[in-house]
Amino acid sequence: MLKFIRIDMTAKKVTVEETPEKYLALGGRALTSQFILDEVPAECHPLGAKNKLIITPGLLSGTNAPSSGRLSIGGKSPLTGGIKEANAGGITSQKIANLGIKAIVIEGMADSGTYIARVTADNVELIPADDLAGKGTYELTSILLERYNPKAGIICIGPAGEMKMLSAGITNNDMEGNSSRYAGRGGLGAVMGSKGLKAIVVEADKTFDAPVKDKERFKAAAKKFAQILIQHPVSGDGLPKYGTNVLMNIINEAGGLPTRNFSTGRFDAANEVGGEKLAEVATARGGKATHACHPGCVIRCSNVYPMPDGKVCSPIEYETAWGFGPNLDISDLDVVAKLNYICNDVGLDTIEVAGTLGVLMEAGALQFGDGQGAITALEEVAKGTPLGRIIGAGAAVAGKVYGVTRVPTVKGQSIPAYDPRSVRGNGVTYATTTMGADHTAGYAVTANILKVGGFVDPTKDGGQIELSRNLQIATAAVDATGLCLFVAFAVLDNPEGLPTIVEMLNAQYGTELTVDDVTALGQQILKNEREFNAKAGFTKADDRLPEFFYEEELAPHNTKFDLKEKLDEVFNF
Amino acid sequence: MNCLLLEVRLYSGLEKFVAGATYGKPLAVELPDGANVKELLAKLNIPEVEVFSILANGIHRHLEDVLNDGDRVALFPPVGGG
Ligand code: SF4
Numbered sequence: 181m182l183k184f185i186r187i188d189m190t191a192k193k194v195t196v197e198e199t200p201e202k203y204l205a206l207g208g209r210a211l212t213s214q215f216i217l218d219e220v221p222a223e224c225h226p227l228g229a230k231n232k233l234i235i236t237p238g239l240l241s242g243t244n245a246p247s248s249g250r251l252s253i254g255g256k257s258p259l260t261g262g263i264k265e266a267n268a269g270g271i272t273s274q275k276i277a278n279l280g281i282k283a284i285v286i287e288g289m290a291d292s293g294t295y296i297a298r299v300t301a302d303n304v305e306l307i308p309a310d311d312l313a314g315k316g317t318y319e320l321t322s323i324l325l326e327r328y329n330p331k332a333g334i335i336c337i338g339p340a341g342e343m344k345m346l347s348a349g350i351t352n353n354d355m356e357g358n359s360s361r362y363a364g365r366g367g368l369g370a371v372m373g374s375k376g377l378k379a380i381v382v383e384a385d386k387t388f389d390a391p392v393k394d395k396e397r398f399k400a401a402a403k404k405f406a407q408i409l410i411q412h413p414v415s416g417d418g419l420p421k422y423g424t425n426v427l428m429n430i431i432n433e434a435g436g437l438p439t440r441n442f443s444t445g446r447f448d449a450a451n452e453v454g455g456e457k458l459a460e461v462a463t464a465r466g467g468k469a470t471h472a473c474h475p476g477c478v479i480r481c482s483n484v485y486p487m488p489d490g491k492v493c494s495p496i497e498y499e500t501a502w503g504f505g506p507n508l509d510i511s512d513l514d515v516v517a518k519l520n521y522i523c524n525d526v527g528l529d530t531i532e533v534a535g536t537l538g539v540l541m542e543a544g545a546l547q548f549g550d551g552q553g554a555i556t557a558l559e560e561v562a563k564g565t566p567l568g569r570i571i572g573a574g575a576a577v578a579g580k581v582y583g584v585t586r587v588p589t590v591k592g593q594s595i596p597a598y599d600p601r602s603v604r605g606n607g608v609t610y611a612t613t614t615m616g617a618d619h620t621a622g623y624a625v626t627a628n629i630l631k632v633g634g635f636v637d638p639t640k641d642g643g644q645i646e647l648s649r650n651l652q653i654a655t656a657a658v659d660a661t662g663l664c665l666f667v668a669f670a671v672l673d674n675p676e677g678l679p680t681i682v683e684m685l686n687a688q689y690g691t692e693l694t695v696d697d698v699t700a701l702g703q704q705i706l707k708n709e710r711e712f713n714a715k716a717g718f719t720k721a722d723d724r725l726p727e728f729f730y731e732e733e734l735a736p737h738n739t740k741f742d743l744k745e746k747l748d749e750v751f752n753f
Numbered sequence: 754m755n756c757l758l759l760e761v762r763l764y765s766g767l768e769k770f771v772a773g774a775t776y777g778k779p780l781a782v783e784l785p786d787g788a789n790v791k792e793l794l795a796k797l798n799i800p801e802v803e804v805f806s807i808l809a810n811g812i813h814r815h816l817e818d819v820l821n822d823g824d825r826v827a828l829f830p831p832v833g834g835g
Pocket of ligand 1: 248270471472473474479480482664666
């Protein structure tokens with residue numbers, strides 16, 4: 181039996197049910213989005229008792245399929261007002277799957293107090309934990325590891341989530357106990373905080389022993405898939421060497437690096453905060469240029485960056501380095517690391533905070549280039565001061581508070597590290613994804629800049645709608661499997677990639693899925709999410725970029741974003 | 754004969770093929786008029802198979818494409834992230 185756990189925070193009651201038939205074949209984003217559509221009233225207040233959080237491993241999580249330990253968290257987003265699936269690496273997904281748990285649902289809300297949940301092989305309990313209220317995620321995680329089990333996976337929120345800030349994320353730990361693996365986007369940390377739940381401790385001895393129907397067949401497919409990943413130059417060589425931040429220089433050279441709050445596409449000092457520099461400094465200080473966020477990842481895109489204060493920031497991702505670097509006119513990697521660390525500790529999405537600080541600098545409330553000023557401002561979040569709360573509320577709110585018009589958000593969520601005017605495929609994705617601006621939802625940077633999965637000219641409109649559509653469908657399906665999205669580089673270029681994923685699924689579940697079924701699954705996920713968003717009040721007008729992208733030219737290519745009505749064709753399927 | 758003066762940047766390990774080069778630091782490279790990317794790589798002793806993306810002034814280029822005086826050229830091995 182696959183367990184379906186419900187934690188009712190109103191009644192303080194835990195129920196362990198058998199997984200409903202309807203959800204048995206679903207996992208990851210396929211399950212979170214179906215469940216939210218089924219059980220959460222679209223018009224509910226995201227921070228009220230009717231919203232629910234669902235936490236679920238992907239379909240392949242907990243097996244030895246390479247890079248398959250992704251965790252999906254779903255709910256109605258307080259940041260966008262729409263449906264949300266945020267997914268994270270870290271060690272917890274594999275543990276949940278190895279406990280035979282399909283999903284953990286958090287519903288209702290406690291009228292007062294702070295609680296944690298403890299999940300073990302034979303028990304789930306809700307424990308009052310007022311002593312842990314207000315703790316940063318690093319301290320909280322180390323207390324819980326010591327209190328319960330040093331090998332546990334700890335899913336938790338920081339003070340930002342407890343204060344119900346719209347940019348609060350939910351994190352979990354890596355193998356070294358760093359609480360830095362975020363389901364970051366869309367404010368799901370505030371939803372967890374609104375319910376009174378501070379952490380979930382997941383204890384499991386096993387990592388790769390989730391049930392598999394045909395073990396031999398699965399082993400052969402998993403081995404083949406590992407080969408496909410290792411043989412691809414990006415997942416086998418580029419990502420392990422320099423991590424995701426290797427993108428900094430190529431996006432800059434291509435003229436798509438949003439600089440000074442999206443006012444230009446190149447940053448003179450990009451190289452100072454890029455992946456090459458990061459690898460050099462991290463290694464010189466005894467850190468690591470390559471690191472796996474969970475056991476069994478063969479790509480190992482992560483890093484360990486020792487900071488001058490003796491603490492460690494792990495990882496620094498490209499989007500974060502961009503957001504606290506070029507976006508703020510900051511060229512000091514130590515400042516980037518510090519801002520990243522504070523976000524991890526207080527419990528905020530780094531991309532949203534980066535967007536917000538950019539808007540505050542645009543407003544003159546902070547100065548572009550002033551790293552220390554940014555650090556001091558970010559430290560206000562934990563104190564819950566008015567400035568701290570504005571920072572925690574995200575770029576759209578900050579823009580309104582300060583009367584700024586250049587606010588790079590879609591559906592209330594900040595646009596990440598690729599300017600839509602010169603990486604237009606990603607512009608299409610930002611505008612149309614159900615998630616609010618999200619680069620991972622249909623990562624057209626592949627064909628636009630990286631020449632993976634074909635080439636589509638990044639400064640022209642031709643081919644971008646189809647590119648984004650196909651990527652959004654494929655991504656939704658990948659997000660259901662628990663595979664890290666970075667398998668996509670190899671899967672897009674190798675015709676055996678997708679069939680091998682399907683082979684793993686069939687071997688594990690005894691199914692007869694075909695490649696077409698996987699496409700259909702991706703489409704169904706998007707349809708479910710669109711249905712929820714429509715019920716929540718979203719219209720075509722929400723599938724557009726902010727006005728300034730249509731009106732201000734971006735150097736060096738001096739391009740504007742053009743697509744409007746055509747964007748509605750993305751969902752023609 | 755006229756010359757092209759290029760501003761070349763090497764990234765993500767390609768700098769190791771050129772003595773004294775550092776990633777991202779511009780190198781001034783002189784080539785005869787009408788030279789293409791292949792000739793640039795030959796002059797720098799960078800094997801063609803190592804180079805995956807060639808950007809000149811932010812635009813993707815091919816090995817056979819002719820370069821212009823003053824071009825900002827950036828060379829990359831396969832890179833990715835997200
Ligand atoms: S590729 Fe990177 S993010 Fe993905 S699973 Fe591996 S270490 Fe984690």
